[in-house]
Amino acid sequence: MRYDLVTLDSLGGSVSFAININESGQASGTSLLGSNAILHAQIWKQPPHTIDLGTLGGPNSAIFQYNHGIFGRFVGWSETSNIDPNDENFCGFGTSQICLGFSWQRGKMTALPTLGGNNDNTNDINARGQMAGAAETSTQDPSCTPPHVLDYFGVIWQPNGKITTLPPYSGDTVSYAYTLTESGQDVVGNSGSCAASTAHAVLWHNGSPVNLGSLGGTVNIALDINNRGQVIGNSNLYGNTVTHTFLWQHGTITDLGTLPGDVDSFAGGINDEGQIVGQSCDASGNCRGYLWQNGSFTDLNTLIPPSMNLDVLFGSNINDLGEITGATVNAQGLERGFILVPRGFGHALPQSVSARKFTLPQNVRMRLQDPRGPFWDLRGKTAFPR
Numbered sequence: 001m002r003y004d005l006v007t008l009d010s011l012g013g014s015v016s017f018a019i020n021i022n023e024s025g026q027a028s029g030t031s032l033l034g035s036n037a038i039l040h041a042q043i044w045k046q047p048p049h050t051i052d053l054g055t056l057g058g059p060n061s062a063i064f065q066y067n068h069g070i071f072g073r074f075v076g077w078s079e080t081s082n083i084d085p086n087d088e089n090f091c092g093f094g095t096s097q098i099c100l101g102f103s104w105q106r107g108k109m110t111a112l113p114t115l116g117g118n119n120d121n122t123n124d125i126n127a128r129g130q131m132a133g134a135a136e137t138s139t140q141d142p143s144c145t146p147p148h149v150l151d152y153f154g155v156i157w158q159p160n161g162k163i164t165t166l167p168p169y170s171g172d173t174v175s176y177a178y179t180l181t182e183s184g185q186d187v188v189g190n191s192g193s194c195a196a197s198t199a200h201a202v203l204w205h206n207g208s209p210v211n212l213g214s215l216g217g218t219v220n221i222a223l224d225i226n227n228r229g230q231v232i233g234n235s236n237l238y239g240n241t242v243t244h245t246f247l248w249q250h251g252t253i254t255d256l257g258t259l260p261g262d263v264d265s266f267a268g269g270i271n272d273e274g275q276i277v278g279q280s281c282d283a284s285g286n287c288r289g290y291l292w293q294n295g296s297f298t299d300l301n302t303l304i305p306p307s308m309n310l311d312v313l314f315g316s317n318i319n320d321l322g323e324i325t326g327a328t329v330n331a332q333g334l335e336r337g338f339i340l341v342p343r344g345f346g347h348a349l350p351q352s353v354s355a356r357k358f359t360l361p362q363n364v365r366m367r368l369q370d371p372r373g374p375f376w377d378l379r380g381k382t383a384f385p386r
Helices: 362-368 373-383
Strands: 002-007 012-021 028-031 039-046 047-051 059-064 073-083 097-105 108-111 115-125 131-138 150-157 163-166 172-181 188-190 202-204 208-209 216-225 233-236 245-249 252-257 264-270 276-281 287-293 294-301 310-318 324-330 335-342
Touching: 002 264, 002 324, 028 073, 028 252, 028 335, 039 073, 039 276, 059 097, 073 108, 073 131, 097 131, 131 188, 150 188, 172 216, 202 233, 202 245, 216 245, 233 252, 233 264, 245 276, 310 335
Parallel strands: 012 310, 012 335, 039 059, 097 115, 115 172, 150 172, 202 216, 245 264, 264 310, 287 310
Antiparallel strands: 002 335, 012 028, 012 324, 028 039, 039 047, 059 073, 073 097, 073 115, 097 108, 115 131, 131 150, 131 172, 150 163, 172 188, 188 202, 188 216, 202 208, 216 233, 233 245, 245 252, 264 276, 276 287, 276 310, 287 294, 310 324, 324 335
């Protein structure tokens, strides 16, 4: 299949990340402002041009997860103008502001309530208007690793304003939710202690947690679920030195491996066709986006004809039309969100351009030495939470 690459505007800074694309073709993500010091959540309702969603009063906001659901409605999290008395840096932006999940619609950002604590995150919304995320309680937990103080649970904010708590797996004390199905019956995330919150990759079915197993390591997280009940996530292998994408279905967890020559892989998103996108990295931290389908990996860079100096760093999500979001980097180190649109199947989008593989200059390569890459540094605020 042939694809067109649509590059997406930033909010003035050198980096923008397209995290999700819903079934309406609306993309959402996060971008640096012109100062390259502040992040804001953004959407591309008419790609490539972006809309700044603003904040809840603090300097930073972000969309780091999926937003699967409602046309024109998006969720994420934002700093407020209030100072967190526990200085937990719950948003991960390095400030002392309280962090709250938000719902954004028609130009208005609305904060979502916690479970009695100070902070929460919102990660996904389905077509029913149910929102998944995690919220702090008022319980101080001495096992927490500083600066974290309070326990938290995965939650669903219901359309009627009620909050459904998603309990930790048996023996655990905290939980965190990422993604939910259109029915709202199934939610995925992780469960553990406050000091080791990713001990178990978890599926909540009708509110009851199911341990999905592991690939042998002690860090396990379920990131996305499609409406067929297929779950993807990340799991460390034995020894906890290598991370691989896993696919869980029908009660069985499968190691998907990596692109040839790589050692680590990280899950992005899965659609109802069972197509998976993510990131694969070699031992030196050089990373590239992948598409997995029908049992095989494809380097996303090979889907783009050679005409521009761009390198696809990761695939963050894929909708049921096969449209893929993520980020590219050029030879100058400028990172931009993108949408890969399959010809004849995706939405009609402007500014179709193509790209070719190239060798990254040394100063850019140095930025990729973390095996999760720069995107996963940001995504890690939720993918490897508290």
